[in-house]
Amino acid sequence: MSDPTFYEKVYEVVRLVPAGRVTSYGAIAKYLGASRSSRLVGWAMNVSHGVSPKVPAHRVVNRNGLLSGKAHFGEPNAMASRLTAEGIVVVEDQIQHFDEVFWDPELELRVI
DNA sequence: ACAATGACTGAAT
DNA sequence: AATTCAGCCATTG
Numbered sequence: 001m002s003d004p005t006f007y008e009k010v011y012e013v014v015r016l017v018p019a020g021r022v023t024s025y026g027a028i029a030k031y032l033g034a035s036r037s038s039r040l041v042g043w044a045m046n047v048s049h050g051v052s053p054k055v056p057a058h059r060v061v062n063r064n065g066l067l068s069g070k071a072h073f074g075e076p077n078a079m080a081s082r083l084t085a086e087g088i089v090v091v092e093d094q095i096q097h098f099d100e101v102f103w104d105p106e107l108e109l110r111v112i
Numbered sequence: 113a114c115a116a117t118g119a120c121t122g123a124a125t
Numbered sequence: 126a127a128t129t130c131a132g133c134c135a136t137t138g
Binding site: 044 | 132133135
């Protein structure tokens with residue numbers, strides 16, 4: 001990683017996501033000032049397998065609340081299982097009550 | 113240095 | 126309203 005600045009930022013934001021909440025790639029990208037680089041966020045997650053502390057990539061889904069990245073986990077059910085264990089309802093790889101569990105860094109990490 | 117890739121998103125049809 | 130198309134931008138070969 002010659003210049004993991006972007007990844008580091010992504011990891012940091014993802015790690016800030018509280019248990020029982022989820023966020024979207026676009027929200028993270030926007031918080032980092034790169035709202036159009038949502039794909040890079042997903043790519044960062046792809047590299048986040050061996051980073052430490054561990055990055056809760058299971059709390060990051062696409063803007064529709066769909067577990068788009070579940071296929072990248074060792075077990076396809078690992079992502080849904082972890083979300084369910086945190087109190088998030090997932091049916092058919094789709095997060096239920098997505099608007100209630102959605103965690104927007106721009107709103108939560110904003111200056112109070 | 114060029115071209116291709118990708119866990120997305122928004123706009124157009 | 127649902128599906129399709131194109132843009133976007135950092136990293137890798």
